[in-house]
Amino acid sequence: MYKATIGIEVHSQIKTRSKMFCGCKVEFLSAPNTNICSICMGEPGVLPYTNEKAILLAIRAALALNAQINKKSVFARKNYYYPDLTKGYQITQSVPLAENGYVVINTENGEKKITIHRIHIEEDTGKLFHTNDKVSMIDFNRSGVPLLEIVTDPVIENEKEAISYLKRLRQIIRYIDISGADMEKGQFRCEPNISVSKDNRRGIKTEVKNLNSLKAVEKAIKYEIERQITILEKGGKIIQQTMLWDEKEQVTKTMRSKEGIAEYRYFKEPDLIPLIITNEMINEQKELIPELPQSKFNRLVKEYNIGINEAEILIDNPRLSNYFEKSIEKGCGIKESLGWITTDIMGILNKSEKKFSYLKITPQHLADLYKYIENKIINMNIAKNILHEIAFTGEPVDKYIKSKNLIQITDTKSIEKIIDEILEENPTEVKRYLKGNNKLFGFFVGQAMKKMGGKANPTIVNKLLKDILNRR
Numbered sequence: 001m002y003k004a005t006i007g008i009e010v011h012s013q014i015k016t017r018s019k020m021f022c023g024c025k026v027e028f029l030s031a032p033n034t035n036i037c038s039i040c041m042g043e044p045g046v047l048p049y050t051n052e053k054a055i056l057l058a059i060r061a062a063l064a065l066n067a068q069i070n071k072k073s074v075f076a077r078k079n080y081y082y083p084d085l086t087k088g089y090q091i092t093q094s095v096p097l098a099e100n101g102y103v104v105i106n107t108e109n110g111e112k113k114i115t116i117h118r119i120h121i122e123e124d125t126g127k128l129f130h131t132n133d134k135v136s137m138i139d140f141n142r143s144g145v146p147l148l149e150i151v152t153d154p155v156i157e158n159e160k161e162a163i164s165y166l167k168r169l170r171q172i173i174r175y176i177d178i179s180g181a182d183m184e185k186g187q188f189r190c191e192p193n194i195s196v197s198k199d200n201r202r203g204i205k206t207e208v209k210n211l212n213s214l215k216a217v218e219k220a221i222k223y224e225i226e227r228q229i230t231i232l233e234k235g236g237k238i239i240q241q242t243m244l245w246d247e248k249e250q251v252t253k254t255m256r257s258k259e260g261i262a263e264y265r266y267f268k269e270p271d272l273i274p275l276i277i278t279n280e281m282i283n284e285q286k287e288l289i290p291e292l293p294q295s296k297f298n299r300l301v302k303e304y305n306i307g308i309n310e311a312e313i314l315i316d317n318p319r320l321s322n323y324f325e326k327s328i329e330k331g332c333g334i335k336e337s338l339g340w341i342t343t344d345i346m347g348i349l350n351k352s353e354k355k356f357s358y359l360k361i362t363p364q365h366l367a368d369l370y371k372y373i374e375n376k377i378i379n380m381n382i383a384k385n386i387l388h389e390i391a392f393t394g395e396p397v398d399k400y401i402k403s404k405n406l407i408q409i410t411d412t413k414s415i416e417k418i419i420d421e422i423l424e425e426n427p428t429e430v431k432r433y434l435k436g437n438n439k440l441f442g443f444f445v446g447q448a449m450k451k452m453g454g455k456a457n458p459t460i461v462n463k464l465l466k467d468i469l470n471r472r
């Protein structure tokens with residue numbers, strides 16, 4: 001039985017207005033090569049300086065990832081020649097900002113700690129565009145943008161755990177507001193390294209790059225594990241190499257093999273003094289960390305007794321879980337709020353492709369709807385319809401119910417009258433029902449509800465229908 005061992009490196013863009021070592025603007029959609037200067041272009045004689053905001057945000061991340069912060073860390077040059085790096089070296093850290101952190105994930109066997117080896121600050125490179133007509137273009141706007149590199153220990157065992165870790169990490173980064181962590185914008189880039197082995201020694205690992213979505217990460221890891229096992233089973237050897245994920249063919253391909261792996265000749269960056277972190281900086285950032293995803297997850301499950309899948313949906317966006325809790329505070333039922341949020345509201349937003357911030361339904365709306373249901377003034381289906389109708393208008397619930405005349409029909413006389421009518425209109429179905437086709441009961445309920453514009457109290461309809469049919 002082969003066992004896979006996976007480690008993951010993540011590069012997350014740090015949300016700052018200017019670059020890491022110069023004053024150039026950080027902007028995703030600027031015209032190419034407009035946010036550049038002599039520092040980030042590496043012209044001779046220029047001196048870099050550090051971006052304080054980026055350092056503070058990196059400290060916040062290190063704390064949220066339970067890591068130990070090095071009071072003194074050191075910037076270093078990682079030397080290599082590549083067209084996306086005009087200086088010929090990348091400024092990174094040889095002594096990292098922080099070490100020994102962890103992220104807690106939920107697995108089938110309960111909680112698991114994914115330990116983090118190191119967290120450091122570095123600068124991004126420019127971006128290459130390879131066109132079809134043998135021309136490559138480069139945009140240096142991204143060159144020098146601050147990045148946080150987060151490296152796990154090789155403790156991940158399969159693609160599922162890898163995805164849970166990446167999701168949780170991305171949630172933490174968003175909760176503490178240090179990055180948009182949008183994979184499509186390249187703000188959150190994942191590079192897993194994978195090896196397989198039959199015993200406790202770690203096998204030879206390969207690294208996969210060019211993964212633009214979590215789906216791609218999942219598929220690439222799975223593919224790599226299977227590819228390596230197949231080679232070993234045939235008596236072959238794994239070559240240590242960097243692979244690229246080919247999204248079109250859904251396979252990993254060799255990018256460069258061991259012979260080609262660069263010797264980076266790291267050395268201390270002579271233009272920057274060591275980075276000294278004070279207790280004051282640490283305490284200031286500690287204050288800014290909100291309740292984090294895993295504690296929120298555990299608290300929601302315990303406090304409201306909700307399922308783990310629903311809790312995962314709620315915590316994925318802190319605004320969603322706050323919204324849920326606010327609605328309960330305002331008096332909405334837990335089950336109702338959960339259902340409305342995770343199916344109706346999420347459905348409305350997905351269908352309209354709108355962000356949560358466009359939603360005009362407030363927690364108060366949910367509490368009001370709940371009150372109307374509890375008082376048997378409307379039924380659940382009407383409540384769901386109302387959510388769809390007021391989603392982007394935010395009309396108050398009572399006003400809407402009155403203006404549309406949606407008050408539930410509970411008057412047994414008029415419901416009985418409607419039931420008589422529909423039984424009259426469907427004599428064949430009635431005969432079949434009386435001969436034992438019980439499934440038709442639902443059909444009669446549906447017909448009666450339809451005739452009353454969906455406004456009848458379904459419990460009363462069910463009861464009366466049963467009584468009337470029994471009498472026949």
Ligand code: ZN
Nearest residue numbers: 022024037040
């Ligand atoms: Zn610059």
Ligand code: MN
Nearest residue numbers: 011092122149
């Ligand atoms: Mn890096």
